[in-house]
Amino acid sequence: MAILQILEFPDPRLRKIAAPVTVFDAELHVFIDDLLETMYEAEGIGLAATQVNVHKRLLVLDVSENKDSPHVLINPSFEVIEDELTEYDEGCLSVPGFYETVSRPKTIKVSAQNRSGASLELNAEGILSTCVQHEIDHLDGKLFVDYISALKRTRIRHKLEKDQKKTT
Ligand code: QAP
Numbered sequence: 001m002a003i004l005q006i007l008e009f010p011d012p013r014l015r016k017i018a019a020p021v022t023v024f025d026a027e028l029h030v031f032i033d034d035l036l037e038t039m040y041e042a043e044g045i046g047l048a049a050t051q052v053n054v055h056k057r058l059l060v061l062d063v064s065e066n067k068d069s070p071h072v073l074i075n076p077s078f079e080v081i082e083d084e085l086t087e088y089d090e091g092c093l094s095v096p097g098f099y100e101t102v103s104r105p106k107t108i109k110v111s112a113q114n115r116s117g118a119s120l121e122l123n124a125e126g127i128l129s130t131c132v133q134h135e136i137d138h139l140d141g142k143l144f145v146d147y148i149s150a151l152k153r154t155r156i157r158h159k160l161e162k163d164q165k166k167t168t
């Protein structure tokens with residue numbers, strides 16, 4: 001197992017569109033386990049492959065209290081079930097130290113494949129729904145800061161660029 005390096009905003013690689021996963025082999029399984037380990041080690045509730053510079057449509061998440069309910073979603077998509085929206089203070093391992101309120105559809109139906117390639121469906125609401133949508137956004141090169149004001153986004157960018165100069 002390995003801890004992978006997480007890209008940070010405004011790294012342009014976070015803007016790449018991920019390609020579908022077509023091969024479900026041992027190499028993919030190793031990567032999934034590394035992604036899960038990286039998410040747990042960083043104390044995140046979700047992590048998309050894009051965030052570790054792997055541009056494949058795959059993400060992991062675990063919104064459980066005891067961190068014992070990992071979900072692996074490969075080639076995920078979702079359908080909005082109700083028009084109702086819900087607000088959460090979102091953060092992101094690629095935007096460390098910043099949280100902003102984002103509004104998204106509250107109830108969704110997720111379709112994806114598991115690590116063996118079998119189809120799965122999942123009804124999600126609340127934090128799970130928000131987290132799945134946030135992570136699928138990563139696969140499309142989107143970040144939660146795209147939903148906040150340009151002024152706030154610019155401030156976050158400047159603060160992170162300053163931190164990154166110190167540490168790289
Ligand atoms: C996405 O985010 C999410 O700034 C997952 O210093 C977040 O796991 C979906 C984290 C909130 C729904 C609601 C962020 C850890 C983790 C930080 C995360 C930090 C340490 C963020």
Ligand code: CO
Nearest residue numbers: 091092093094
């Ligand atoms: Co994120």
